[in-house]
Amino acid sequence: MTASISDVRAMVSQAFPQSMHDLTQLVRIPSVSWSSFDPSQVVKSAEQVAELARGTNLFDTVHILRAMKSDSDELGQPAVVARRQAAQGKPTILLYAHHDVQPPGDLAVWVSEPFEPIEKDGRLFGRGAADDKAGIMAHISALRLLPELVENVDLGIVLFVEGEEEFGSPSFENFLKDHHALLEADVIVVADSGNWDLETPALTTTLRGNATFKLTVRTLDHALHSGMFGGAVPDAFMAFAKLTSSFYSETGSVQVEGLTRSIAQIPEYEDDQMRLESGVLDAVSLIGDGHVLERLWSQPSITVTGMDIPDVANASNTLLPSVSARISVRVAPGQSASDAFEAVRHHILNNVPYGAQVDFEDINLGESFSTDTSGWAAQSISHSLTTAWGKDVVEMGVGGSIPFISSFVSAFPTAQVLVTGVEDPDSRAHSPNESLHIESFERAIVADLLFLAECNSREL
Template sequence: MTEPTPTGPASAPNPEVVDAIRDAVDAGFPSTIADLANLVRIPSVSWPAFDPAHVARSADAVAALLRETGVFDLVEVRRALVDDGSELGQPAVVASRPARNGRPTVLLYAHHDVQPPGKDEDWETSPFEPTQRGDRLYGRGAADDKAGVMAHVGAVRAFAEAAGDFDLGLAVFIEGEEEWASRSFANFLRENRDLLAADAIIVADSGNWDVDTPAITVALRGAVAFNVRIRTLEHASHSGMFGGAVPDAMLAAVRVLDTMWNADGSVAIAGLTSADLEPPAYDEAQLRAEAGLVEGVTPIGSGSILSRIWAQPSVTVTGIDAPDVANASNTLVPEVRVRISARIAPGQDAGDAYDAIRAHLEAAAPFGVKLGFEDVDKGQAFLVDTGGWAVEETRSAMTDAWGRAPIDIGVGGSIPFIAELVEEFPEAQILVTGVEDPDSRAHSPNESLHLGVFKRALLSEALLFARLDARGSSESAEPA
């Protein structure tokens, strides 16, 4: 992927409206930041071990913000059954304003749930007390993805204030369980299909090239995650009495896990594929700065650095259930449980990738050990079609807001539900945007939002609304 050549404006919104949008964004920005801070104060972690009341409170707060715009005919908090029908998913917020006079409809997506904060001592400030230092706002969810929520809310406010009455159709879906595998997502789409149907979908859950350069995400790796149980003993045994003759579960785990990587750290699992992408230049120094690579530690893998992140598979052990050091005794560990998280290159089916990884582990298991597999999650990779009118309009809006054209990027992370959006709305054009920058540290301690990036992202979306409202009939929009 390379930096695109600007195509020139596809639509020409009223210059007075454009100026009024810029003024509205400037004037409303302090209030937008205050509203974002209020959302960050709600610890809306959607994982089962956390209080679901906080997620419900967050949904109610988002719904109130959307109602206060005065734009939507309907704003509601709704829930859907998870895929297996066993329980309801976390509360999501929907809103709708029908299009008029042949204008297109845009669906705005973000999520109001957040990752767990982790250890308080790893944070420089309290994770759920938003704190501004310089040009960054710190707090869990400040970037991922409550800033995405507020980019939508702020853009709607600014556009509505500048344009007055308008014909563009708007639908909103603010999810409440994206950080817990979007388990009710597919059912929610089916149950609310008529409300959410759109010509273009803006997924505000990605990042930008840097704090001065916008980006459109056009490639996302898929995801496969699962637990492996490795059991060698009926019970723990004295390591002095039996060590050297009896394989314990930790030994078996270390041996089997190590087979998943080559000596250079690249993935060594047959059946996992790579994608043919052309990333822009990105050197080791930039990787070290953005990832926090410790001095002396070398990068892993082969090929260009961004191809390793965007276009090749990766496998990470994200957790191990075993005795901790404080409680270690001189025993052979009978069972170990490991969580494995794999990222799958665009173009490969997640189910095929899981089958390949499982087959590899089963074949590599030492000492006759039989592995158990459980809690499997699979999410499909995605490649964006960049040839549509909505992408062209977005490029123009971003160029106007940022003062430079956006770069097409891939993302090593995954947004599996996009494949479900495509399945439910096959004619809609998907636009993956976001408010993050390379130092946002989403999912990590000291997550933060660059306020300049946030303001330009918000302005881009408001200007995009103006461009789409000026397009005229959606039937002439190649098509809507």
């Protein structure tokens, strides 16, 4: 490659109106992959992505494929797989993104229509604008420009755009098995994470795992009059509250024996920034101990994310016989999700008060991730990100989980897995008013293109 970085920026910028146009067309499709939503929209977005892949003229084959779900005899949502065979001795790079989206959530909170994208203050608002349709368009836009930038496209390319990531990728493991040869690659680039801030690129090097489950606590075989029995007979909510409070120390950090912590490299970051980014109310303190980023990246956390109890309007004066709750455990990198679940289960059985009965159901486990950044591909993508943004890349942890990444790692154990993305701290992925920072999107395309050009000139 002989082009300078300013040439590359100019190429991307010239093609950028088309990138934005194609992105908004994708955002207009409400491709929610949850089973309660219209599956034909996910089919429609798969078809549109396949069309975009064909339009690059780079691929030998472009398929829309499905696999059986692991836990039922149903087919999963459609994914797009496009493949170009590598020239002799050249690496194959798999570019991953997903075309499904989260449900829009509370429409009253959205300031614009979730599936009618609008540009405002340098951002594109819409469900999926950032997570992850901009990831797809970063890959597609870079691929379109690659033949202009390099003399011969010699590297192998796999474009893999999944359709059920937001629903927990139920057919992903089978998909990797069924289409192993089609997906085989030396490097896997996952564009589904974020950057450090609006000026600083990031490579995501660790992710927490998760263990979620439904917990039911029972103290009575039927509801009782709270006046006649309250004070002598334990109600299920009281037992539940005492039990869940035993998860936390006085400062709010998790104190469950057997849940481990790992070590993180922490870039400069102040508590005040966390206050600002999270919107925590003025008088409310942060929780936990250690550096605030260690609490997110390398320590476990436990959250009650939903409860089945009578709502306020229907509250009668009774002692509740049972309550159920969804519990979400975030697992530090390095600990397996099943070990973490066992530690929490053990803690619950040992700490449940008054001999209350407990039940565990709907257990869902996702593994953590940590990458070795010394490999050539990690070095090369760090270099591309630094060049594209004009600022050193930050290696960051992420408190969230992308469980399918560990499936990639076990299906392709020799491949280097690199996690990048287009999001920024204010993207509000999964929340109302999700948005994409448009300039970050453009830089992501530049970085993607530089990386592909570098891989193209590399011999394995």
